[in-house]
Amino acid sequence: MSDKQKYIVEMVIFLFIILGIFFLNIIKKDEDISLAERRKLEKMPDISIDKILSGKFSDDFENYSSDQFVFRDNLRKIKNIFHLNVLKQKDVNGYFIEDEVIYKIEYPLKEYSILNASNKMNQIKDKYLNDTNKIYYSIIPDKSYFLKDNKKTHLLLDYDKLITIMNENLKDFNYINLFETLEIEDYYKTDTHWKQENLLKVAEKLSKEMNFYIDNNYEIKSAGDFLGVYYSQLGILGIKDELKYVVNDSIKNSVVYNVEKDKEGSVYNKEELTSLDKYNFFLSGPTPLLKITNNISDNQKKLIVFRDSFGSSLIPLLISGYKEIYVVDTRYISINLLGNYIDFNNSDVLFIYSTLLINQSSGLK
Secondary structure (H helix, E strand, O other), X not given: OOHHHHHHHHHHHHHHHHHHHXXXXXXXXXXXXXXXXXXXXXXXXXXXXXHHHHOHHHHHHHHHHHHOOOOHHHHHHHHHXXXXXXXXOOOEOOEEEEOOEEEEOOOOOOHHHHHHHHHHHHHHHHHHOOOOOEEEEEEXXXXXXXXXXXXXXXXXXXXXXXXXXXXXXXXXXXXXXOHHHOOHHHEOOOOOOEOHHHOHHHHHHHHHHHOOOOOOOOEEEEEEEEOOHHHHHHOOOOOXXXXXXXXXXXXXXXEEEEOOOOEEEOOEOHHHHHOOOHHHHEOOOOOOEEEEEEOOOOOOOEEEEEEOXXXXXXXXXXXXXXXXXXXXXXXXXXXXXXHHOOOOOXXXXXXXXXXXXXXXXXXOO
Protein backbone atom coordinates (compact mmCIF):
# COMPACT_ATOMS: atom_id res chain seq x y z
CA MET A 1 0.00 0.00 0.00
CA SER A 2 1.37 3.37 -1.05
CA ASP A 3 1.74 6.32 1.30
CA LYS A 4 -1.14 8.05 -0.51
CA GLN A 5 -3.40 5.05 0.03
CA LYS A 6 -2.44 4.89 3.74
CA TYR A 7 -3.26 8.58 4.08
CA ILE A 8 -6.67 8.05 2.43
CA VAL A 9 -7.44 5.07 4.71
CA GLU A 10 -6.48 7.10 7.80
CA MET A 11 -8.67 9.99 6.69
CA VAL A 12 -11.62 7.66 6.06
CA ILE A 13 -11.23 6.10 9.53
CA PHE A 14 -10.94 9.53 11.15
CA LEU A 15 -14.03 10.82 9.34
CA PHE A 16 -15.91 7.64 10.21
CA ILE A 17 -15.15 8.15 13.93
CA ILE A 18 -16.15 11.83 13.80
CA LEU A 19 -19.39 11.13 11.92
CA GLY A 20 -20.13 8.14 14.15
CA ILE A 21 -19.85 10.25 17.30
CA PHE A 22 -21.93 12.98 15.64
CA PHE A 23 -24.77 10.58 14.78
CA LEU A 24 -24.59 8.89 18.20
CA ASN A 25 -25.09 12.28 19.82
CA ILE A 26 -28.09 12.93 17.56
CA ILE A 27 -29.86 9.64 18.31
CA LYS A 28 -28.85 9.44 21.98
CA LYS A 29 -31.69 10.13 24.39
CA ASP A 30 -30.98 13.06 26.71
CA GLU A 31 -30.27 12.14 30.32
CA ASP A 32 -32.07 13.93 33.15
CA ILE A 33 -29.36 13.59 35.78
CA SER A 34 -25.75 12.54 36.14
CA LEU A 35 -25.50 9.99 38.95
CA ALA A 36 -21.71 10.28 38.82
CA GLU A 37 -21.76 14.07 39.29
CA ARG A 38 -24.94 14.08 41.42
CA ARG A 39 -26.58 16.92 39.53
CA LYS A 40 -29.24 17.64 36.93
CA LEU A 41 -28.04 17.88 33.34
CA GLU A 42 -28.82 20.68 30.91
CA LYS A 43 -31.70 20.22 28.47
CA MET A 44 -31.94 21.41 24.87
CA PRO A 45 -32.53 25.20 25.15
CA ASP A 46 -35.53 26.89 23.57
CA ILE A 47 -34.76 28.70 20.31
CA SER A 48 -35.81 32.31 19.82
CA ILE A 49 -34.57 35.26 17.80
CA ASP A 50 -33.80 37.23 20.98
CA LYS A 51 -31.69 34.39 22.42
CA ILE A 52 -29.79 33.94 19.17
CA LEU A 53 -29.05 37.66 18.80
CA SER A 54 -28.03 38.06 22.45
CA GLY A 55 -25.76 35.02 22.30
CA LYS A 56 -27.64 33.29 25.15
CA PHE A 57 -28.73 30.41 22.92
CA SER A 58 -25.13 29.78 21.92
CA ASP A 59 -24.02 29.68 25.59
CA ASP A 60 -26.95 27.47 26.62
CA PHE A 61 -26.40 25.10 23.70
CA GLU A 62 -22.71 24.78 24.56
CA ASN A 63 -23.62 23.78 28.12
CA TYR A 64 -26.27 21.38 26.81
CA SER A 65 -23.96 19.69 24.30
CA SER A 66 -21.24 19.34 26.94
CA ASP A 67 -23.66 17.74 29.44
CA GLN A 68 -25.28 15.37 26.94
CA PHE A 69 -22.14 14.38 25.01
CA VAL A 70 -21.97 10.63 24.38
CA PHE A 71 -19.39 8.74 26.54
CA ARG A 72 -19.02 11.89 28.67
CA ASP A 73 -18.55 10.09 32.00
CA ASN A 74 -15.93 7.75 30.53
CA LEU A 75 -14.02 10.68 29.05
CA ARG A 76 -14.05 12.44 32.44
CA LYS A 77 -12.60 9.34 34.08
CA ILE A 78 -9.88 9.00 31.44
CA LYS A 79 -8.96 12.67 31.83
CA ASN A 80 -8.64 12.41 35.62
CA ILE A 81 -6.66 9.15 35.43
CA PHE A 82 -4.32 10.80 32.92
CA HIS A 83 -3.73 13.82 35.18
CA LEU A 84 -3.12 11.72 38.31
CA ASN A 85 -1.25 8.71 36.91
CA VAL A 86 0.50 9.99 33.80
CA LEU A 87 1.16 13.65 34.52
CA LYS A 88 1.64 12.73 38.21
CA GLN A 89 -0.31 15.74 39.46
CA LYS A 90 -0.79 15.73 43.22
CA ASP A 91 -4.47 16.52 42.82
CA VAL A 92 -7.21 17.32 40.32
CA ASN A 93 -9.17 20.41 41.34
CA GLY A 94 -8.26 19.75 44.97
CA TYR A 95 -9.16 16.04 44.94
CA PHE A 96 -6.53 13.32 45.32
CA ILE A 97 -6.20 9.62 46.11
CA GLU A 98 -4.12 7.89 48.78
CA ASP A 99 -4.38 4.12 49.29
CA GLU A 100 -7.64 3.95 47.30
CA VAL A 101 -9.29 6.62 49.44
CA ILE A 102 -10.40 9.88 47.82
CA TYR A 103 -9.62 13.08 49.74
CA LYS A 104 -10.26 16.76 49.19
CA ILE A 105 -7.78 19.46 50.18
CA GLU A 106 -9.15 21.69 52.95
CA TYR A 107 -6.67 24.52 53.38
CA PRO A 108 -5.79 26.98 54.84
CA LEU A 109 -7.06 27.24 58.41
CA LYS A 110 -9.48 30.17 58.57
CA GLU A 111 -9.34 31.58 62.07
CA TYR A 112 -12.13 34.07 61.38
CA SER A 113 -14.40 31.16 60.42
CA ILE A 114 -13.54 29.22 63.59
CA LEU A 115 -14.33 32.31 65.66
CA ASN A 116 -17.60 32.75 63.78
CA ALA A 117 -18.63 29.15 64.51
CA SER A 118 -17.83 29.47 68.21
CA ASN A 119 -19.60 32.85 68.38
CA LYS A 120 -22.75 31.31 66.88
CA MET A 121 -22.64 28.55 69.48
CA ASN A 122 -22.25 31.10 72.27
CA GLN A 123 -25.18 33.10 70.92
CA ILE A 124 -27.40 30.03 71.20
CA LYS A 125 -26.15 29.37 74.73
CA ASP A 126 -26.77 32.97 75.83
CA LYS A 127 -30.22 33.13 74.23
CA TYR A 128 -31.70 29.77 75.23
CA LEU A 129 -29.62 27.80 77.73
CA ASN A 130 -29.46 28.00 81.53
CA ASP A 131 -28.47 26.06 84.63
CA THR A 132 -30.93 23.26 83.79
CA ASN A 133 -28.90 22.34 80.71
CA LYS A 134 -25.80 20.21 80.34
CA ILE A 135 -23.88 21.60 77.36
CA TYR A 136 -21.39 19.57 75.31
CA TYR A 137 -19.59 19.94 72.02
CA SER A 138 -17.50 17.74 69.74
CA ILE A 139 -15.52 18.26 66.56
CA ILE A 140 -15.56 15.65 63.79
CA PRO A 141 -12.24 15.51 61.89
CA ASP A 142 -12.37 15.43 58.11
CA LYS A 143 -10.57 12.57 56.38
CA SER A 144 -7.38 14.55 55.75
CA TYR A 145 -6.67 14.55 59.50
CA PHE A 146 -5.57 10.93 59.15
CA LEU A 147 -2.84 11.92 56.71
CA LYS A 148 -1.00 13.97 59.34
CA ASP A 149 1.79 11.38 59.65
CA ASN A 150 1.97 10.66 55.91
CA LYS A 151 5.32 11.52 54.31
CA LYS A 152 3.54 12.51 51.07
CA THR A 153 1.18 14.91 52.77
CA HIS A 154 -0.76 17.48 50.87
CA LEU A 155 -1.65 20.79 52.48
CA LEU A 156 -3.34 20.04 55.80
CA LEU A 157 -5.16 22.10 58.39
CA ASP A 158 -3.54 22.84 61.72
CA TYR A 159 -6.04 20.74 63.67
CA ASP A 160 -4.45 21.41 67.06
CA LYS A 161 -4.84 25.14 66.50
CA LEU A 162 -8.47 24.70 65.44
CA ILE A 163 -9.26 22.80 68.66
CA THR A 164 -7.37 25.35 70.77
CA ILE A 165 -9.31 28.29 69.30
CA MET A 166 -12.63 26.50 69.85
CA ASN A 167 -11.79 25.57 73.46
CA GLU A 168 -10.65 29.10 74.25
CA ASN A 169 -13.95 30.55 73.03
CA LEU A 170 -16.33 27.93 74.46
CA LYS A 171 -15.58 28.20 78.17
CA ASP A 172 -19.03 27.01 79.30
CA PHE A 173 -19.09 23.94 77.05
CA ASN A 174 -17.85 20.47 77.95
CA TYR A 175 -15.56 19.29 75.15
CA ILE A 176 -15.75 15.62 74.09
CA ASN A 177 -12.68 14.67 72.05
CA LEU A 178 -13.48 12.30 69.17
CA PHE A 179 -10.24 12.66 67.21
CA GLU A 180 -8.48 9.66 68.74
CA THR A 181 -11.68 7.59 68.69
CA LEU A 182 -11.76 7.59 64.89
CA GLU A 183 -9.57 6.21 62.09
CA ILE A 184 -9.62 6.50 58.32
CA GLU A 185 -11.45 3.16 57.98
CA ASP A 186 -14.45 4.81 59.65
CA TYR A 187 -14.99 7.01 56.57
CA TYR A 188 -16.29 6.24 53.10
CA LYS A 189 -13.63 5.96 50.40
CA THR A 190 -15.69 7.96 47.90
CA ASP A 191 -17.39 10.48 50.16
CA THR A 192 -16.70 13.11 52.79
CA HIS A 193 -18.83 11.41 55.47
CA TRP A 194 -18.27 8.68 58.03
CA LYS A 195 -19.79 5.17 58.00
CA GLN A 196 -22.68 4.70 60.38
CA GLU A 197 -21.86 1.05 61.11
CA ASN A 198 -18.46 2.21 62.45
CA LEU A 199 -19.89 4.90 64.73
CA LEU A 200 -21.03 2.72 67.62
CA LYS A 201 -17.74 3.50 69.39
CA VAL A 202 -18.47 7.23 68.90
CA ALA A 203 -21.97 6.79 70.35
CA GLU A 204 -20.50 4.91 73.32
CA LYS A 205 -17.94 7.68 73.91
CA LEU A 206 -20.72 10.28 73.93
CA SER A 207 -22.91 8.13 76.19
CA LYS A 208 -20.16 7.85 78.80
CA GLU A 209 -19.36 11.56 78.76
CA MET A 210 -23.02 12.65 78.69
CA ASN A 211 -24.41 9.85 80.89
CA PHE A 212 -27.11 8.33 78.69
CA TYR A 213 -28.01 4.76 77.72
CA ILE A 214 -26.89 3.08 74.49
CA ASP A 215 -28.66 -0.02 73.15
CA ASN A 216 -25.95 -2.43 71.97
CA ASN A 217 -28.48 -4.97 70.70
CA TYR A 218 -28.47 -3.99 67.04
CA GLU A 219 -28.39 -5.35 63.50
CA ILE A 220 -26.36 -3.96 60.59
CA LYS A 221 -28.09 -4.01 57.21
CA SER A 222 -27.01 -3.07 53.69
CA ALA A 223 -28.66 -0.52 51.41
CA GLY A 224 -26.47 -1.41 48.42
CA ASP A 225 -23.51 0.20 46.68
CA PHE A 226 -22.66 3.82 47.41
CA LEU A 227 -20.68 6.26 45.29
CA GLY A 228 -20.17 9.47 47.23
CA VAL A 229 -19.62 13.11 46.43
CA TYR A 230 -15.85 12.72 46.02
CA TYR A 231 -16.33 9.96 43.48
CA SER A 232 -18.54 12.29 41.46
CA GLN A 233 -15.61 14.69 41.11
CA LEU A 234 -13.02 12.10 40.06
CA GLY A 235 -15.02 9.15 38.77
CA ILE A 236 -12.10 6.76 39.24
CA LEU A 237 -13.02 3.17 38.41
CA GLY A 238 -12.53 0.46 41.02
CA ILE A 239 -13.23 2.59 44.10
CA LYS A 240 -16.67 2.20 45.64
CA ASP A 241 -18.42 1.91 49.00
CA GLU A 242 -21.35 0.08 50.51
CA LEU A 243 -24.08 1.97 52.36
CA LYS A 244 -24.80 0.13 55.61
CA TYR A 245 -27.13 1.15 58.42
CA VAL A 246 -27.81 0.16 62.02
CA VAL A 247 -31.20 -1.01 63.29
CA ASN A 248 -32.35 -1.58 66.88
CA ASP A 249 -35.72 -1.50 68.65
CA SER A 250 -35.51 2.21 69.46
CA ILE A 251 -34.79 3.13 65.86
CA LYS A 252 -37.62 0.90 64.61
CA ASN A 253 -40.11 2.41 67.05
CA SER A 254 -39.25 6.08 66.62
CA VAL A 255 -41.15 8.73 64.66
CA VAL A 256 -39.34 11.61 62.97
CA TYR A 257 -41.34 14.81 62.58
CA ASN A 258 -40.07 17.24 59.95
CA VAL A 259 -41.08 20.69 61.20
CA GLU A 260 -40.51 22.44 57.88
CA LYS A 261 -42.65 19.97 55.91
CA ASP A 262 -45.11 19.29 58.77
CA LYS A 263 -44.71 15.60 58.03
CA GLU A 264 -43.92 12.46 59.99
CA GLY A 265 -41.56 9.78 58.75
CA SER A 266 -38.99 7.17 59.72
CA VAL A 267 -35.39 7.43 60.84
CA TYR A 268 -34.26 6.04 57.49
CA ASN A 269 -35.84 7.38 54.30
CA LYS A 270 -35.65 4.65 51.66
CA GLU A 271 -36.93 7.01 48.96
CA GLU A 272 -33.56 8.77 49.12
CA LEU A 273 -31.79 5.62 47.92
CA THR A 274 -32.82 6.58 44.38
CA SER A 275 -31.88 10.26 44.78
CA LEU A 276 -28.70 12.04 43.69
CA ASP A 277 -27.23 11.64 47.18
CA LYS A 278 -27.87 8.28 48.86
CA TYR A 279 -26.41 9.62 52.12
CA ASN A 280 -29.72 11.49 52.52
CA PHE A 281 -31.11 8.07 53.46
CA PHE A 282 -30.07 9.03 57.01
CA LEU A 283 -32.74 11.33 58.55
CA SER A 284 -33.71 12.51 55.02
CA GLY A 285 -30.60 14.63 54.62
CA PRO A 286 -30.30 18.42 55.05
CA THR A 287 -33.26 19.61 57.14
CA PRO A 288 -33.71 22.71 59.33
CA LEU A 289 -35.45 21.05 62.30
CA LEU A 290 -36.51 17.53 63.22
CA LYS A 291 -38.15 16.09 66.32
CA ILE A 292 -37.47 12.41 66.99
CA THR A 293 -39.79 10.65 69.45
CA ASN A 294 -38.72 7.30 70.87
CA ASN A 295 -42.02 5.52 71.55
CA ILE A 296 -40.48 2.73 73.66
CA SER A 297 -38.28 4.89 75.88
CA ASP A 298 -38.73 4.32 79.62
CA ASN A 299 -37.31 7.75 80.49
CA GLN A 300 -38.25 11.37 79.79
CA LYS A 301 -34.77 12.59 78.86
CA LYS A 302 -34.48 15.14 76.08
CA LEU A 303 -31.53 15.90 73.82
CA ILE A 304 -31.04 18.87 71.50
CA VAL A 305 -28.38 18.38 68.84
CA PHE A 306 -26.92 21.15 66.70
CA ARG A 307 -25.31 19.42 63.77
CA ASP A 308 -24.17 19.41 60.16
CA SER A 309 -24.57 16.54 57.67
CA PHE A 310 -22.29 14.22 59.67
CA GLY A 311 -24.93 14.16 62.40
CA SER A 312 -27.49 12.55 60.10
CA SER A 313 -25.90 9.11 60.46
CA LEU A 314 -24.75 9.48 64.08
CA ILE A 315 -27.96 10.69 65.74
CA PRO A 316 -29.95 7.47 65.10
CA LEU A 317 -27.44 5.66 67.33
CA LEU A 318 -28.29 8.02 70.23
CA ILE A 319 -32.07 7.51 70.11
CA SER A 320 -32.12 4.68 72.67
CA GLY A 321 -30.92 7.07 75.38
CA TYR A 322 -33.69 9.65 75.06
CA LYS A 323 -37.44 10.08 74.83
CA GLU A 324 -37.10 13.08 72.50
CA ILE A 325 -34.28 14.37 70.33
CA TYR A 326 -34.45 17.71 68.53
CA VAL A 327 -32.12 17.87 65.53
CA VAL A 328 -31.18 21.41 64.49
CA ASP A 329 -29.19 22.57 61.47
CA THR A 330 -28.71 26.33 61.72
CA ARG A 331 -27.51 26.54 58.13
CA TYR A 332 -31.19 26.32 57.25
CA ILE A 333 -33.01 27.95 60.18
CA SER A 334 -32.37 31.18 62.08
CA ILE A 335 -31.46 30.73 65.73
CA ASN A 336 -34.05 33.43 66.53
CA LEU A 337 -36.84 31.03 65.50
CA LEU A 338 -35.81 28.08 67.65
CA GLY A 339 -37.73 29.22 70.72
CA ASN A 340 -40.96 28.83 68.76
CA TYR A 341 -40.42 25.08 68.45
CA ILE A 342 -38.16 23.91 71.28
CA ASP A 343 -38.39 24.10 75.07
CA PHE A 344 -34.70 24.09 76.02
CA ASN A 345 -35.20 23.62 79.76
CA ASN A 346 -33.91 20.42 81.40
CA SER A 347 -32.27 19.18 78.21
CA ASP A 348 -28.89 17.81 77.28
CA VAL A 349 -27.43 19.95 74.49
CA LEU A 350 -24.81 18.70 72.05
CA PHE A 351 -23.09 20.76 69.37
CA ILE A 352 -21.33 18.42 66.96
CA TYR A 353 -19.76 19.91 63.83
CA SER A 354 -17.17 18.71 61.35
CA THR A 355 -13.92 20.56 60.78
CA LEU A 356 -15.22 21.16 57.25
CA LEU A 357 -18.11 23.26 58.55
CA ILE A 358 -16.09 24.98 61.26
CA ASN A 359 -13.51 26.09 58.70
CA GLN A 360 -16.30 27.19 56.31
CA SER A 361 -18.87 28.51 58.80
CA SER A 362 -20.28 31.46 56.84
CA GLY A 363 -23.45 29.46 56.14
CA LEU A 364 -24.45 29.32 59.82
CA LYS A 365 -27.38 31.66 60.46
